[in-house]
Each structure stands twice: as structure tokens, then as C-alpha cells.
Amino acid sequence: MKFALIGNPNVGKSLIFNQLTGIGVEISNFPGTTVDLCSGNVCYKKEKFEIIDFPGIYSLDGKSEEEEEVRKYLRNEHVDALIAVLDATHLERNLYLLLQIAEYEIPTVVVLNMIDEAEKQNIHINFAELSDILGCEIIATTATEGKNIGSIIPAALQTASKIKARVPYDRHVEAGIRSLVKLSECSRLEAILTLEGIMQNPELTDTAETISAEIEEEHRMSVYQIMATNRHNEAAKISEEVTSEKGEKKEFRFEKYLTRYFPGIPILALILLSTLMIVFFVGSFLEEMIVSLFEQYAVEPLLAMGLDPLTEQVSFSFVIALQAGLGIAFPFVFVFYILISILEDSGYMTRAAFLADRAMHRIGMHGQALIPMVLGFGCNVPAVMSIRHLSKRERVIASFLITMVPCSARTVIIAGIVAVFVGVPAALSVYLIVFALIALTGIVLTKFTPGEQYGMILEMAPLRMPKAKQTLSRAWLHMKEFIFIAMPILLVSSIVLGLLQYGGIIQAFQDVFAPAMDAALGLPDYASTSLLFGILRKEMAFETLAILAGTADLGSVMTGIQLYVFAVVSVLFVPCISTIAVLYREMGVKIAALVSAYTLTLGLIVGSLIHFIWSYL
Ligand SMILES: Nc1nc2c(ncn2[C@@H]2O[C@H](COP(=O)(O)OP(=O)(O)OP(=O)(O)O)[C@@H](O)[C@H]2O)c(=O)[nH]1
Ligand SMILES: [Mg+2]
Incomplete structure (x- = not known):
């Protein structure tokens, strides 16, 4: 059943x-x-x-x-x-x-x-x-x-039974339905769908078109509009019959202020800023705690054991991957998802989307692509999946913009590398750079992508007190994905990396790329390998960096500007493999390739610009 x-x-x-x-x-x-x-x-x-x-x-x-x-x-x-x-x-x-x-x-x-x-x-x-x-x-x-x-x-x-309530359609429409049914012995449903122009039935379409034309002549409205109106009226009638409202609705007054420019925009900015701050501070507090526990109870004892080099390399890779995953990524991902869940469940997210939409229209950016973009802050994959209901043109623009939105994994990089080792203002500036590039890309694409632009219809979700259980279980849903999908990949790749390093292959790879990386971006040679791993999962760029550097205290092996450039490049450069896969599924190989090539180029250009400007200062 x-x-x-x-x-x-x-x-x-x-x-x-x-x-x-x-x-x-x-x-x-x-x-x-x-x-x-x-x-x-x-x-x-x-x-x-x-x-x-x-x-x-x-x-x-x-x-x-x-x-x-x-x-x-x-x-x-x-x-x-x-x-x-x-x-x-x-x-x-x-x-x-x-x-x-x-x-x-x-x-x-x-x-x-x-x-x-x-x-x-x-x-x-x-x-x-x-x-x-x-x-x-x-x-x-x-x-x-x-x-x-x-x-x-x-x-x-x-007790399930067919609903007996029926919409009484306009009598001309009813007559049309009846004649279609009689003419072709189709069902009432088929007749309705054909008249509305939803179903194409070669036997019925001609007759239906004649009937529709007659009705439209009479009413000066399309059959589709007439039927929709009839349905609205019937729905309103039933609802009125069975509902009684007493007293006044309260919640609505406060709501109004959230979607007005003022104080809506300052509130939005404040909420976004505090979300990032909380992710940075709580995340790095937890990170420091977990990392130092690992150092003290796992890494140091392991190195003190005096194992043979191969065993030591393999077990060291394993431990440091655990440390990178649980110590670095977990705290940030966890805090981030809890906060995002709270914002969504409270109903604030639709208001943020609404406000941002109005503001974005001014710089020529697209309205409807905005909801998926908000989703993109969590993860680009569901965001790309949710552009399906947009028109072709909107989908193309959205594909580019969504893949640039800093998802939770990229927030981990920004928080874990820049906020922790360079400083919070620097971390915020990474967001500014990314947002500016998204806006620029949007403006350019809006100009050059053919097709029409539509408005946005977004229903406001009601404001609600988020429920702890639901918020936690949703955060857990994402955490689970992290622990059961990302952690195993991280552990295995860390051991593979360890073996490659043991066999000197990493060195050979880096010897080829390092000069270019150093010249263009001023990064140490192991950074190129890390960037490559970032394609598997974004935050792995960060984790492998720690693994290859052999320490989670990145500040001791790289300078502030190196860390900053590394973060900017890995945030911008090529979406992760899952995003590329879903782009390919939704949009085809051309768009997936274009988006990857565009972000790759953009990441490298912006990274080297920052590097060069900094060296001349
Ligand atoms: N107060 C209250 N909230 C509810 C109730 N049922 C669901 N919700 C909330 O309504 C919101 C939407 O719930 P979902 O189950 O995601 O709704 P859905 O119908 O699957 O939505 P779509 O997937 O967008 O079609 C969540 O925040 C729920 O917690 C209820 O009985 N009372
Ligand atoms: Mg649902």
C-alpha cells in the first residue's frame, strides 16, 4: 500500500x-x-x-x-x-x-x-x-x-475517501467540460486539464481550443483565469463557513518592522554580523580546547613512542586527520548549523531574503535567485537543487552566484584560518571581498544573459519561537553528514597523503607546482596540495593544510598574509566536487565546466592580486 x-x-x-x-x-x-x-x-x-x-x-x-x-x-x-x-x-x-x-x-x-x-x-x-x-x-x-x-x-x-466537494465552475466552463467529456469519453479531470491548457491530448485539443476561444470571447478572460477565480471563490466560501475568528492577531505588528528598510536593514546587518561573530568566537574556543587535548593526549604520546618510520607516518596521519576533523571543522560546522537552524525556524530567514531582494534589485541583481542563495550559506548542494523552479536564464545566473556563496565549509576556512590566526576584522574582510565579487558577477551576468527577468514571490513564513529539539536535530542531520561522509574521506585521504609523503611523491608533485604557487600567490609548497584537496570538500583545504604542515598551529608555519591569501583562494576557487556533480545534473556539463573554470580563474587572480598588492605596500 x-x-x-x-x-x-x-x-x-x-x-x-x-x-x-x-x-x-x-x-x-x-x-x-x-x-x-x-x-x-x-x-x-x-x-x-x-x-x-x-x-x-x-x-x-x-x-x-x-x-x-x-x-x-x-x-x-x-x-x-x-x-x-x-x-x-x-x-x-x-x-x-x-x-x-x-x-x-x-x-x-x-x-x-x-x-x-x-x-x-x-x-x-x-x-x-x-x-x-x-x-x-x-x-x-x-x-x-x-x-x-x-x-x-x-x-x-x-476511512480515506474521495473528497466530495467540487468547485462549481462558471456555467460556460461547465458546459465546455461536459461537451468535452461527451465528445471523447474522457474523464472530467482530463477535460478540465485540457481546457486549462495543462494537458495536451491530440484528440481533445482542437475542440478544447474552440470552446476556450468562445468562452474567452464572452468573458474577456482566459478559461484558466476564470477557473482559478471560481476555485478561489469556493475556497473562500468554505473557509468562511467553517472559521470563526475572535479577538485580534497579535504577532503582526513587530513583524512589519523587520521587512521595512529601516530598521530592517540595520537589524539584518546586525544579525548577520553576530552570527559570524558567534561562529568565530565559540568555534575557535572549542577548537583550541579540542586541538590542545589532541596534542597532549594523542600526538605527543604517539611521537614519543619511537615507532618505525612507516608505522609512525601512518598513525600520525590518522591522528592528525582526526584532530583536523574533530578539532578544526566540527566546532565551526556545529555552531554554524545551530545558528542557521535557529534563524530559519524562527521565520527570520524569509524576511532576510525579502529585504535583501529589494536591496539587490537596485544593483541589477536577480530577485528569485535569492532564496537559493540564502540556502547556499548552509551548503551549495541543496541550494543548486532548489533553483529548479526558476526560469532557464535565472538558473544560469543562479548557478554562478550560488557556487560563490560562502557555505558552511568555507565559513570553517575563514573562521578557522583567518579569524583564528590573522584576526576577526580580516575574516570579515574576506566576506566583503566575496560579496563584492558575487555582486559584480551578478551585474555582469544580468547584462549578458539572454531572457526575461521576473519578480519574486516569496511567502513570509510565520515568526515562531524555534524549538530546541527541532533545531538540534536539524543541526545533527548536517553533522551526521559531516561525520559519516566527510570524516571517512578525510581519514583515508590523510593516510594516502601520509604514504605519498613517505614515498616522496608529494615532494615531486610540489616541485612541479610550488614555483608557480610561490611566484603567483606567495604560498609555501604544501599549500598547492591542500588547495587540490579542497575540491573534495571545501574545508579539507584547511584540514590538509594542517596535516601537511604537521601542526594545527598554522600561525607558526605561515605568515598572516599567506594564511589570508590561502583562505581567499580556497574560498573562491572551484566549488567542491559535490557541488560540481549537482551542477552537472541540474544544468549540464557546459554550465558545470564554465562555473568551475570561472571560479578557478577568479580565485587565482584575486589571490595573486592580494599577494602582489601586499608585497608592494
Ligand atoms: N507551531 C507549529 N509549527 C509546526 C507544526 N507543524 C510543523 N511546524 C513547523 O512548520 C515548519 C515547516 O515544517 P516542514 O515539515 O518543513 O514543512 P513542509 O510542509 O515539509 O514544507 P516544504 O518542504 O517547504 O513543502 C517547521 O518549522 C515546523 O517546525 C505545528 O503543528 N505547529
Ligand atoms: Mg518538506
């Missing part, structure tokens, strides 16, 4: 999915978190059922890829029951989608989520009446507290 979770963005589908399946897919207070279909299993009374978590959609009549994907799935695959998740605080908008789902005539259970918020906002919904109108069972839930989640699967199994 197969069930599917369907609903608007940001209504709690993924949270419910996680609670039902025990799988940890990403949940955040940011519309559009889930972009791929996720599937998982749930056990109920010793039987196993499959559940699908659809990406959030506002309607089934739009042209975005998510809607296309869900529509195709509903029409071509068999789903035993839909679990439609509605947000009780935005009933009308959620019903608009539900009324379209109804037309697919798939057995459905309606989950009315966010009951806690609705109560806080004094929104009261008459469940019995709503269930009567829709003709299916309603389960009222508060997913964050796990309330009533247990009733969902039994309901999907036993």
Missing part, C-alpha cells in the same frame, strides 16, 4: 513524514524546503506501508517543475490514499489546493495541522462542518508536539 503527503509549502508535511517514518528529512520554517520526492516506510500493526513526501505546492494548475512532478505522479502512479496536510492558520489558501486535489478522485484523509498556532491566533475551525462539506475525515494535529499524528495511518487505511 502506498500513501502520499501532499499540501502547500511550509505546512509541516516533512515533520509529519519524519514522525511517521522515523527518517530524518529536512524540516525548516522556510517554504520550499523539500524539492525532491522522498519515500519512506511506516509499520502499522506489523504491516509495512510506503509513504511519499511530496514537495510543497500552492496549486496543481501551475507550470513549476514541482507542480508538474506531483501532477504527473498523481495521474500515472497508483497511490492508495492521499494525506492532504492543511495549515489551519491559512485555511483558504490551503483549500484552493485541496479543491484541485479533489478532482483527481483519489481517496484522501485531510490533516489539519498547526492547530496550536490557530488557537494562539484565535482562529476556531468547526471540524465537523468542514468534514461534512468535504465529505472526508479530518484529523486535527499539532505536529510539533506529535499530537494526533498516531491517528493518521489508521485513518488512511480505514
